[in-house]
Amino acid sequence: MSGSESPLNQNEPIPAATERRMIRWDAVAAIIAALIGLLALCVSGYTAYIQRQQVRAQVWPYLEAGNFDPQQTIEMLNKGVGPALVRSVQVRVDGKSQRDWSSVLETLGLPSHGYQVSTLNGTVLSAGEQKPWIMVKDHAVYERFKNVYKTRVGVEVCFCSTLGDCWLYSDKHSVSDIGVQSLVNAVKQCPRLPLAEQFHG
Numbered sequence: 001m002s003g004s005e006s007p008l009n010q011n012e013p014i015p016a017a018t019e020r021r022m023i024r025w026d027a028v029a030a031i032i033a034a035l036i037g038l039l040a041l042c043v044s045g046y047t048a049y050i051q052r053q054q055v056r057a058q059v060w061p062y063l064e065a066g067n068f069d070p071q072q073t074i075e076m077l078n079k080g081v082g083p084a085l086v087r088s089v090q091v092r093v094d095g096k097s098q099r100d101w102s103s104v105l106e107t108l109g110l111p112s113h114g115y116q117v118s119t120l121n122g123t124v125l126s127a128g129e130q131k132p133w134i135m136v137k138d139h140a141v142y143e144r145f146k147n148v149y150k151t152r153v154g155v156e157v158c159f160c161s162t163l164g165d166c167w168l169y170s171d172k173h174s175v176s177d178i179g180v181q182s183l184v185n186a187v188k189q190c191p192r193l194p195l196a197e198q199f200h201g
Contacts, residue, residue, distance in 0.1 A: 013161065063184070093107040101117045
């Protein structure tokens with residue numbers, strides 16, 4: 001057909017410059033897709049982290065020991081919003097581990113009778129629960145007990161949440177006239193105490 005251009009041959013090879021541009025666009029598209037996938041993964045991980053933090057806050061326990069004079073007791077109080085699983089308890093007098101309240105009173109030079117106790121080690125304190133730990137029946141003995149307790153007795157209670165997060169309450173002045181002076185620190189896990197150092201009460 002004279003005077004007109006012949007149609008393009010579909011079988012003709014693509015020029016090298018055009019092919020390079022196509023390859024570059026393919027690479028850019030692949031990089032963008034990879035970045036979008038990475039961003040989605042980061043968002044998903046962050047969302048899971050936030051959700052876990054929210055759940056942890058909802059089951060967070062916080063134990064404190066203190067005296068309750070009207071009932072002449074030393075109590076353990078869970079001021080957190082979740083249950084506290086008590087894993088280990090240590091009570092020391094002048095730095096020496098005691099096995100129970102009877103040995104505590106005896107070491108302090110007080111009568112080892114006339115009191116009521118409840119077990120703390122291995123128990124669960126629900127949120128807001130106030131657990132009487134020892135009640136001294138005689139008022140005069142209780143006053144003497146308070147006075148020597150706040151200077152000679154140390155208490156350590158390790159407790160965990162239902163998610164396995166653990167804390168150590170340590171307060172060698174857990175009973176005082178002006179209130180509770182506590183120290184609670186997060187720990188990886190509660191210690192496995194030798195039998196001689198465990199407080200059975």
